[in-house]
Amino acid sequence: MRHIISLLMENEAGALSRVAGLFSARGYNIESLSVAPTEDPTLSRMTLVTVGSDDVVEQVTKQLNKLIEVVKVMDLNDGDHIERELMLVKVRAVGVDREEVKRLAEIFRGSIIDVTDKSYTIELTGASAKLDAFLDTIDKNAILETVRTGASGIGRGEWTLKA
Amino acid sequence: MSVELTGAEITVRCLQEEGINCIFGYPGGAVLFLYDELFKQDKVKHILVRHEQAAVHAADGYARSSNKVGVALVTSGPGVTNAVTGIATAYMDSIPMVIISGQVPTSAIGLDAFQEVDAIGITRPCVKHNFLVKDVAELASTIKKAFYIASTGRPGPVLVDIPKDVTQQKTRFSYPESITLRSYDPVVKGPMRQIKKAAELILSAKRPIVYAGGGVILSNAAEQLTKLVQMLNFPCTNTLMGLGGYPATDPQFVGMLGMHGTYEANMAMQYCDVLVAVGARFDDRVIGNPKHFSNENRKIIHIDIDPSSISKRVKVDVPIVGDVTEVLNEIINLLQTDKHTPDQAALKEWWKQIELWRARDCLKYDQDSPIIKPQMVIEKLYKITKGDAFVTSDVGQHQMWAAQFYKFDKPRRWINSGGLGTMGFGLPAAMGTQLANPGAKVACITGEASIQMCIQELSTCKQYKLPLKIINLNNRYMGMVRQWQEFFHGNRYAESYMNALPDFVKLAESYGHVGMKIEKPEDIEGALKEAFKLKDQLVFMDFITDQTENVFPMVPGGKGLSEMILV
Numbered sequence: 001m002r003h004i005i006s007l008l009m010e011n012e013a014g015a016l017s018r019v020a021g022l023f024s025a026r027g028y029n030i031e032s033l034s035v036a037p038t039e040d041p042t043l044s045r046m047t048l049v050t051v052g053s054d055d056v057v058e059q060v061t062k063q064l065n066k067l068i069e070v071v072k073v074m075d076l077n078d079g080d081h082i083e084r085e086l087m088l089v090k091v092r093a094v095g096v097d098r099e100e101v102k103r104l105a106e107i108f109r110g111s112i113i114d115v116t117d118k119s120y121t122i123e124l125t126g127a128s129a130k131l132d133a134f135l136d137t138i139d140k141n142a143i144l145e146t147v148r149t150g151a152s153g154i155g156r157g158e159w160t161l162k163a
Numbered sequence: 164m165s166v167e168l169t170g171a172e173i174t175v176r177c178l179q180e181e182g183i184n185c186i187f188g189y190p191g192g193a194v195l196f197l198y199d200e201l202f203k204q205d206k207v208k209h210i211l212v213r214h215e216q217a218a219v220h221a222a223d224g225y226a227r228s229s230n231k232v233g234v235a236l237v238t239s240g241p242g243v244t245n246a247v248t249g250i251a252t253a254y255m256d257s258i259p260m261v262i263i264s265g266q267v268p269t270s271a272i273g274l275d276a277f278q279e280v281d282a283i284g285i286t287r288p289c290v291k292h293n294f295l296v297k298d299v300a301e302l303a304s305t306i307k308k309a310f311y312i313a314s315t316g317r318p319g320p321v322l323v324d325i326p327k328d329v330t331q332q333k334t335r336f337s338y339p340e341s342i343t344l345r346s347y348d349p350v351v352k353g354p355m356r357q358i359k360k361a362a363e364l365i366l367s368a369k370r371p372i373v374y375a376g377g378g379v380i381l382s383n384a385a386e387q388l389t390k391l392v393q394m395l396n397f398p399c400t401n402t403l404m405g406l407g408g409y410p411a412t413d414p415q416f417v418g419m420l421g422m423h424g425t426y427e428a429n430m431a432m433q434y435c436d437v438l439v440a441v442g443a444r445f446d447d448r449v450i451g452n453p454k455h456f457s458n459e460n461r462k463i464i465h466i467d468i469d470p471s472s473i474s475k476r477v478k479v480d481v482p483i484v485g486d487v488t489e490v491l492n493e494i495i496n497l498l499q500t501d502k503h504t505p506d507q508a509a510l511k512e513w514w515k516q517i518e519l520w521r522a523r524d525c526l527k528y529d530q531d532s533p534i535i536k537p538q539m540v541i542e543k544l545y546k547i548t549k550g551d552a553f554v555t556s557d558v559g560q561h562q563m564w565a566a567q568f569y570k571f572d573k574p575r576r577w578i579n580s581g582g583l584g585t586m587g588f589g590l591p592a593a594m595g596t597q598l599a600n601p602g603a604k605v606a607c608i609t610g611e612a613s614i615q616m617c618i619q620e621l622s623t624c625k626q627y628k629l630p631l632k633i634i635n636l637n638n639r640y641m642g643m644v645r646q647w648q649e650f651f652h653g654n655r656y657a658e659s660y661m662n663a664l665p666d667f668v669k670l671a672e673s674y675g676h677v678g679m680k681i682e683k684p685e686d687i688e689g690a691l692k693e694a695f696k697l698k699d700q701l702v703f704m705d706f707i708t709d710q711t712e713n714v715f716p717m718v719p720g721g722k723g724l725s726e727m728i729l730v
Contacts, residue, residue, distance in 0.1 A: 009346070010346055013295075014283060014295075017284070017287065018287060021287050021288060025288050055474070058474065059471060059475060062470050062471035063471050065470070065471075066469070066470075066471055068291070068292040068312060068344070068346060068347050069346055070346060071345055071346040163345060
């Protein structure tokens with residue numbers, strides 16, 4: 001099952017490699033990983049998407065907690081949460097396709113952020129599944145480049161992850 | 164706040180502040196300033212080893228036998244890479260240790276400088292934590308953190324990598340009294356609700372067993388464990404790492420369990436109805452195949468300080484995260500105030516069954532063999548030392564025989580590499596043990612293969628006059644490899660034969676020690692007695708043993724605990 005794990009960790013050199021090293025050493029999957037400092041510059045917030053059985057994900061969270069620089073770990077699947085990912089996708093847009101691509105971008109509430117006579121670059125935000133769906137609707141041969149940030153997740157309502 | 168000190172001075176002062184009076188190391192370019200400061204003082208004694216692996220093993224043996232943090236000091240590059248085997252050994256067995264490594268100057272890091280290696284990267288998977296100190300102002304607090312992390316919670320090795328220029332730079336020195344880390348706050352007390360559940364389950368048991376591991380030793384909980392087991396009249400088994408946690412000569416002790424555990428311990432584990440796991444982690448050498456293990460209807464209580472050890476290989480019913488000593492004390496308190504006791508009739512039946520298993524006499528061997536049986540050497544060693552020696556071992560058959568036949572009644576007397584299984588551990592670990600326990604009897608049980616992996620340390624032993632007694636069980640084979648090849652690889656002894664062995668007697672003598680070669684069973688006792696009489700000398704005893712002897716019982720890999728191969 002797909003799990004979104006949020007963690008707060010010390011914003012120190014090497015902390016990220018400890019997390020990445022843990023996953024490779026113990027054979028856990030990382031589907032995506034996004035990380036940046038928080039409003040407190042000494043802390044980084046990471047969102048990690050992994051796939052595994054409940055037992056494996058339990059071990060993942062325990063092992064993450066064991067890392068000295070990790071302050072807190074939360075499995076967002078334990079409650080209601082919101083997930084967003086940003087994608088930039090550059091699409092060939094010539095002739096009749098030009099209008100079609102623009103229309104699809106609108107349907108997915110994307111915005112075109114760069115235009116040339118041959119291409120559009122579309123910015124799209126949403127749950128990872130929505131971004132997948134957008135890519136599915138576009139002719140594969142028309143996609144010149146995609147860049148995705150990986151999911152960021154946050155608990156709904158009062159549910160927060162604070163140091 | 165006083166005058167400014169250099170990073171090297173600060174490092175040595177930190178060690179003094181931590182009460183460290185003995186460290187193990189090997190100098191080199193990146194640590195010259197540190198060695199210069201060590202030279203100028205006499206509070207911290209430095210033991211010069213002959214290879215960095217031995218420095219870390221010696222610090223490890225020092226820590227295991229004394230309950231203090233072991234300290235090793237190595238230079239950059241090859242100093243660190245040589246130390247890695249020792250660090251990984253300590254990590255697998257959760258031994259508190261601080262390793263200080265030199266690093267090339269900060270300005271040279273990343274430029275492929277001479278003797279540069281990414282020490283942080285290389286050691287990351289085998290340390291509890293590691294630090295690169297880039298600013299001398301952070302040196303003292305980092306060393307404080309290193310000792311704190313190494314010795315609290317589930318202990319482990321911590322590496323502090325110090326670039327050469329940082330050891331030269333100056334700053335004001337103050338050593339923090341205590342330290343708190345927002346991201347690290349190990350639990351101590353167990354949750355009371357779970358402890359109550361555990362007590363209830365213990366009282367409901369009809370076929371109980373207490374299974375205790377290295378956590379009991381690390382937490383200094385032997386007294387609590389013994390009290391609990393004896394007040395309940397439960398059988399108790401120890402893992403390889405837990406030996407000495409419960410007195411082996413007590414009738415309630417059913418021996419070590421696991422791949423080479425006793426028949427009675429393994430059967431009791433398999434067929435118990437309540438299993439109390441204390442500071443143990445259900446690893447592959449202990450319970451075999453978890454699928455076979457979980458066939459039985461039993462309830463499991465698991466006490467461990469590390470949440471990730473719980474439900475890792477085996478699902479448990481009552482997990483208790485906490486320090487073993489604290490939790491056992493709470494359980495004892497609850498049971499003492501409870502009017503209930505376990506079903507005595509059922510317990511009597513269970514003991515009857517265990518005694519039947521015990522009567523199988525699974526450790527028996529040919530006592531009348533004209534060739535020396537390795538088991539007999541250990542039994543004689545036990546007799547001669549009255550069970551009171553510190554015993555270190557290397558890895559293989561001799562290690563298992565030592566664990567089976569030397570009855571440890573006290574914790575911290577049995578020192579071996581259980582998790583990583585590091586050949587070459589025994590001799591340097593014995594050096595550390597002897598230095599931590601001057602005047603004590605220290606025996607290193609080894610084999611002709613293992614001993615050669617750190618044999619150069621005979622030189623260190625000479626330099627520091629360490630009167631170790633080395634028991635070399637010499638069967639001219641890598642015995643455990645040979646045993647597996649006999650059982651599982653059609654008797655094809657691929658590369659497991661030790662050809663071209665040195666004359667160990669002459670070798671010992673060339674290092675200035677006493678060497679003995681013992682070839683007949685009737686000479687074992689006399690040789691051991693003579694060796695231990697030589698109080699000030701290292702004696703290397705080369706016992707020529709039966710080449711074909713195997714370790715029994717044996718649970719083959721992938722099998723369940725009750726599927727033992729017996730003699």
